[in-house]
Amino acid sequence: MPDLNLLLTLDVLLSEGSVAGAARRLHLSPSAMSRALARLREVTGDPLLVRAGRSLVPTPRAIELRGQVGPIVEGAKAVLRPAVALDLTRLSRRFVLRSSEGFTETFGPKLLALVAAQAPGVTLRFLTKPDKESAPLREGEVDLETGVIDAGTAPELRATPLFRDRWIGVVRGDHPLAAGPVTAETFLQASHIHILRRGLHSNEIDEAARAAGLERRIATVVSGFSTALSLVRDTDLIATVPERHTEGLRKGLHGFDLPFGVAPFTISMLWHPRMDGDEAHRWLRGLVRAVCAAGSKLLA
Template identity: 50%
Template sequence: MAPIDLNLLTALDALLAERSVTGAARRMGLSVSAMSRTLTRLRTATGDPLLVQAGRSLVPTPYAETLAERVHAVAQEARAVLGPASQAIDPLSLERTFTIRANEGFVALFAPAIITAIQQAAPHVRLRFAPKPDKAATPLRDGMIDLEIGTAGASAPEMRTQLLFRDRFVGVARRDHPLFAGPVTAERYAACAHVAASRRGAWTGPVDEGLHALGLRRRVIAIVPGFLDALAIARQSDLIALVPRSCCHRGGVATEGLQSFDLPVPTPELAICVMWHPRLDADPAHRWLRQKLMALCRMPA
């Protein structure tokens, strides 16, 4: 395709609107001689005189008259496409479906407040919470999901990341568990039976390295897929669960009858982040959703 000077399109729009070389030059901020040369180029490109002298004014040719509306529409569209993206949105009129991938713990703890707030601010926006069987970045890259919630560094290096909140692991047991009959020492903690939460079925977790440094090893007798499953089992048994602290502070029904406690050995801090692909970074609607999500997740329990 031969190169096309889109400036000619804008100039033709101005000439057909003003029907004057002087008026078109003034509109475009050019000199009269420069606009005259542009009209010559337009005549060469179209093979039509476009504007011809009629007394002291210019009148459009029949061909130019047929072009006027089309040229104006295309010129406006070109300005919209090639100009800066609009940064303002009206949430009340926004119609869009966003897909958020997060584990079932985050969905259970945060989704009710997120859905309520989004529905109130943007009634035509729909949210789809997708399951998170792994930490692969492919769904973000392919555009299958808009946002992912997870630990920092869990996705691909090109992804944009914003901290939502910091978390840490705690132990949880039913309120009348024998562990609470005395101080929760590393020895007494390790001596209990445990339930682990792991999508991959891992028998060890963040607390085991600290116990190992003391020559201790906990006895994990059950593995479940998620933290809420671990809480349910801890409530109805003598097993000790290991869950993020946020599960206890926002758990609602999930934590009834349970008591959390600080672990007797140090564990790594959790940085819970929202992640998205760079192609959505400047999208106004996506930015609005990110800001709402971050504000809601940073609110006190």
């Protein structure tokens, strides 16, 4: 394997054109620098510097190498140099955020406003999260993800809680159930939308209802919160959705407490550990936490 330290030695030798001058710059003895030159001649198969009177002159091969070695050495120094302080005003970068539907509509506007004010050169791309597959985070296709941590979450991912959420029932604003408290009887008499999805889903709603001796009457089955709430706006159907997560989708609709107990849950932010030390990524994580912490309160 080549000794990469020889690149720095070669760069200084070709720059100085003198063994003594190169030795002084590298804080080496003249004899040590002479040995380094001998090693470089052996590796390159070229004399590199030859005697011309009382000085040394570069060979054609040395002149060719001088144009190649300098940028390589400078690039290596840049890689090993300590990271400079993050300047958000000059940051130009795109981040990809993946979340279940409703998160972008609820928290996206405030997050975009903060990003635009602090780092106008940053672009956010929001993706809908169809599953709990960790490959997009692992392979760098996604920078941040939100969701519920469970047995299916990849163990190597970093995570921090964003907010607590709970399930609520939702009807249109002029629905009869919007006029007063919803009882177990009125809840059961109505027709419901069943939401089938991975991660946050309404299967646990039926499990909790059955545990309380109740059974929902399902009128239709859909695959997401957005579709369910769209149907609610123009029908007498009830949708059961996460309260805070879907706040941006529920404008103009009426939310109510369920007439049976369902365990609350925590929405977390996830990222790959290789991004821990990335200052720009850390800044974005802080913004997401701040935006979620500033959200509205849950129903009393």
